[in-house]
Amino acid sequence: MNALLKVRTLGHRYGQRVGCEDVSFDLYPGELLCIVGESGSGKSTLLNTLAAQLAPTSGSVRYRQRDGAWLDVGSLNEADRRRLARQEWGFVTQNPRDGLRLNVSAGANVAERLMALGERHYGRLRNIARGWLERVEIDPARIDDMPADFSGGMQQRLQIARTLVTHPRLVFMDEPTAGLDVSVQARILDLLRRLVHELDLAAVMVTHDLAVARLLAARTMVMQGGRVVETGLTDQILDDPQHPYTQLLVSSVLTT
Amino acid sequence: MTPRYNFAFLDEDTKRMLRRALLKAVAIPGCQIPFGSREMPLPYGWGTGGIQVTAALLGPDDVLKVIDQGADDTTNAVNIRRFFARVAGIATTERTAEATLIQTRHRIPETPLREDQILVFQVPEPEPLRTLEARETETRTLHALADYGLMHVKLYEDIARYGRIATSYDYPVLVDGRYLTSPSPIPKFDNPKLDHSPALMLFGAGREKRIYAIPPYTRVESVAFEDHPFDVQQWDERCALCGSGESYLDEVVVDDRGTRMFVCSDTDFCSQRTEAQA
Numbered sequence: 001m002n003a004l005l006k007v008r009t010l011g012h013r014y015g016q017r018v019g020c021e022d023v024s025f026d027l028y029p030g031e032l033l034c035i036v037g038e039s040g041s042g043k044s045t046l047l048n049t050l051a052a053q054l055a056p057t058s059g060s061v062r063y064r065q066r067d068g069a070w071l072d073v074g075s076l077n078e079a080d081r082r083r084l085a086r087q088e089w090g091f092v093t094q095n096p097r098d099g100l101r102l103n104v105s106a107g108a109n110v111a112e113r114l115m116a117l118g119e120r121h122y123g124r125l126r127n128i129a130r131g132w133l134e135r136v137e138i139d140p141a142r143i144d145d146m147p148a149d150f151s152g153g154m155q156q157r158l159q160i161a162r163t164l165v166t167h168p169r170l171v172f173m174d175e176p177t178a179g180l181d182v183s184v185q186a187r188i189l190d191l192l193r194r195l196v197h198e199l200d201l202a203a204v205m206v207t208h209d210l211a212v213a214r215l216l217a218a219r220t221m222v223m224q225g226g227r228v229v230e231t232g233l234t235d236q237i238l239d240d241p242q243h244p245y246t247q248l249l250v251s252s253v254l255t256t
Numbered sequence: 257m258t259p260r261y262n263f264a265f266l267d268e269d270t271k272r273m274l275r276r277a278l279l280k281a282v283a284i285p286g287c288q289i290p291f292g293s294r295e296m297p298l299p300y301g302w303g304t305g306g307i308q309v310t311a312a313l314l315g316p317d318d319v320l321k322v323i324d325q326g327a328d329d330t331t332n333a334v335n336i337r338r339f340f341a342r343v344a345g346i347a348t349t350e351r352t353a354e355a356t357l358i359q360t361r362h363r364i365p366e367t368p369l370r371e372d373q374i375l376v377f378q379v380p381e382p383e384p385l386r387t388l389e390a391r392e393t394e395t396r397t398l399h400a401l402a403d404y405g406l407m408h409v410k411l412y413e414d415i416a417r418y419g420r421i422a423t424s425y426d427y428p429v430l431v432d433g434r435y436l437t438s439p440s441p442i443p444k445f446d447n448p449k450l451d452h453s454p455a456l457m458l459f460g461a462g463r464e465k466r467i468y469a470i471p472p473y474t475r476v477e478s479v480a481f482e483d484h485p486f487d488v489q490q491w492d493e494r495c496a497l498c499g500s501g502e503s504y505l506d507e508v509v510v511d512d513r514g515t516r517m518f519v520c521s522d523t524d525f526c527s528q529r530t531e532a533q534a
Contacts, residue, residue: 104410108409112406120408122415122482122483
């Protein structure tokens with residue numbers, strides 16, 4: 001099988017300070033990769049660099065398009081970067097209010113990416129938006145409600161619908177369940193697992209929560225101080241951590 | 257004419273700067289061109305952009321008409337007309353057909369314009385995407401990439417909330433198939449007059465420091481959905497003064513018991529028709 005994303009010695013520096021450094025991995029279609037690590041370990045910097053929202057200071061990210069051609073993400077111009085981010089990728093932010101357009105209705109939020117791609121038929125947009133609200137377990141009758149009137153969990157599910165409506169092949173997620181209470185978290189994780197499977201998505205997810213990694217990801221990368229300290233199958237890493245930092249991380253999980 | 261001022265108030269260098277911006281605007285239809293907007297002897301929102309464009313264009317032989325919401329006799333129109341009569345000594349008129357230059361606030365005259373006429377619009381907000389995207393850097397990028405999906409988000413919201421596109425003025429247009437442009441707050445009734453107009457249309461926004469243009473005979477489409485096409489306002493009434501059924505009508509409350517009458521917003525059009533009937 002061909003990789004979807006090839007990352008080689010990727011790094012991003014904020015001036016002299018290291019954001020992330022020397023990261024290399026391949027991501028395959030249908031695979032969900034988790035990046036775990038404590039706050040400040042460079043997870044989000046890595047994610048933003050992968051998603052071309054930050055320019056890499058070293059290394060490269062290459063992406064295989066639908067037509068099979070490889071694209072060097074670092075050297076894209078703004079127009080191509082936006083096209084890629086809109087048609088082939090998705091990005092789910094930690095705070096749904098960053099990823100949503102709060103001054104327009106839920107339906108408009110879901111339909112926005114379709115309109116950006118040139119869909120100009122109101123009735124069709126409406127039907128697709130309803131269908132997606134249903135898929136993320138929001139009552140379609142709330143299609144004209146403002147996202148600000150939704151609960152935090154609903155907002156996050158709305159953001160997921162808005163991102164997946166164009167059927168991206170690769171989704172980046174930055175702690176999508178942080179800041180939600182445990183039962184809501186479980187529901188969203190369940191939903192994500194189902195959608196990733198249904199749509200055959202590849203995804204890179206950043207989290208500080210090892211339970212999330214255990215539930216969703218086949219493969220996990222552990223980061224510390226901007227570097228990847230351990231990588232491998234999730235169960236292997238969680239059950240038999242090799243690196244001292246990973247051991248610390250695994251042993252500090254609270255169990256009830 | 258007041259001799260202490262340079263012809264048409266602005267100094268020649270400023271006029272040259274304005275003309276350069278105007279030429280650039282005509283060369284790229286619908287694209288907003290920045291210019292060094294000057295302080296004018298009237299407040300922002302009263303037509304500082306339009307007045308600067310007019311000042312840069314006026315010649316000694318020009319005949320100026322100024323309208324405000326279609327009317328020649330409202331404060332804004334009277335003041336600007338008198339201002340140019342004073343500082344440029346040019347002839348003014350209320351007749352659309354006699355004017356060579358028409359400065360307008362929020363209307364296009366009903367009388368069809370000709371190739372030898374120029375229409376200057378006063379623009380409060382030149383950026384059609386502003387209500388949806390507050391960052392100027394972002395809207396500029398969107399224009400550069402012709403990335404206008406956002407505009408349809410607004411129209412979608414309209415239909416979702418009101419069952420139809422409720423935007424009734426400042427209705428966004430796509431100029432020459434390329435730039436999304438605000439036609440200034442004219443009623444959407446006037447939008448069809450922008451398409452392939454024989455007259456040159458210039459837009460000046462003083463506070464926002466932008467000039468843009470729709471050159472003669474340029475394709476101008478009002479954006480819409482396939483299943484909710486663009487349409488214009490219609491009235492069941494006719495003008496109470498001239499009986500016109502095809503002009504843009506203002507609803508006027510005439511007493512404190514709620515009696516209303518409908519009259520043409522274009523006073524020149526209305527009075528000419530009334531005279532012809534008399």
